[in-house]
Amino acid sequence: MGLVIRDVNGLAGKLNRLSHVRFEAVIMKNMAQIYNRGKAGGGTPVSTEKTRPGGPHGELRMSLGQSGDTVGYAKDYAPHVEYGHRTVNGGYVEGQRFLQRNVKAQEPIFRQDLINQLRKL
Numbered sequence: 522m523g524l525v526i527r528d529v530n531g532l533a534g535k536l537n538r539l540s541h542v543r544f545e546a547v548i549m550k551n552m553a554q555i556y557n558r559g560k561a562g563g564g565t566p567v568s569t570e571k572t573r574p575g576g577p578h579g580e581l582r583m584s585l586g587q588s589g590d591t592v593g594y595a596k597d598y599a600p601h602v603e604y605g606h607r608t609v610n611g612g613y614v615e616g617q618r619f620l621q622r623n624v625k626a627q628e629p630i631f632r633q634d635l636i637n638q639l640r641k642l
Contacts, residue, residue: 532635539642547634548590555627556587564619565594566602594620 537544559565565582581602584595593599605616 532632532639536635536638536642539639543638543642545590547631547638551627551631551634552587552590552592554630555623556585556592558623558626559585559592559620564617564622566617566619 533544533547536547560582565585567582568576568578568580570578581594581596581599584599586593586595601616603616603618603620606614608614
């Protein structure tokens with residue numbers, strides 16, 4: 522599961538047309554901040570003895586990675602934790618939307634970074 526920021530109100534496209542180098546710098550800065558927030562806690566769920574007795578804890582957070590303009594979780598169960606899933610007995614576990622919250626927290630910062638770079642041009 523990963524994330525790629527595409528555009529905010531047309532600002533990203535405008536900056537990309539004017540200066541691809543500055544646009545890439547804004548993207549990289551914001552992806553690094555999303556990554557750092559996720560690694561530092563940032564809502565990434567961590568199992569406990571209560572939720573996963575005897576099992577390893579923190580695997581999802583440790584699987585967070587960044588490659589260029591993409592940030593994502595390598596664990597195959599990450600989408601199930603993010604979006605929710607059915608249980609063996611037919612129940613349903615709500616998604617925790619940890620990545621969505623991280624991205625939402627970054628959106629105003631990304632938008633302001635784009636505006637600041639456009640002003641510099």
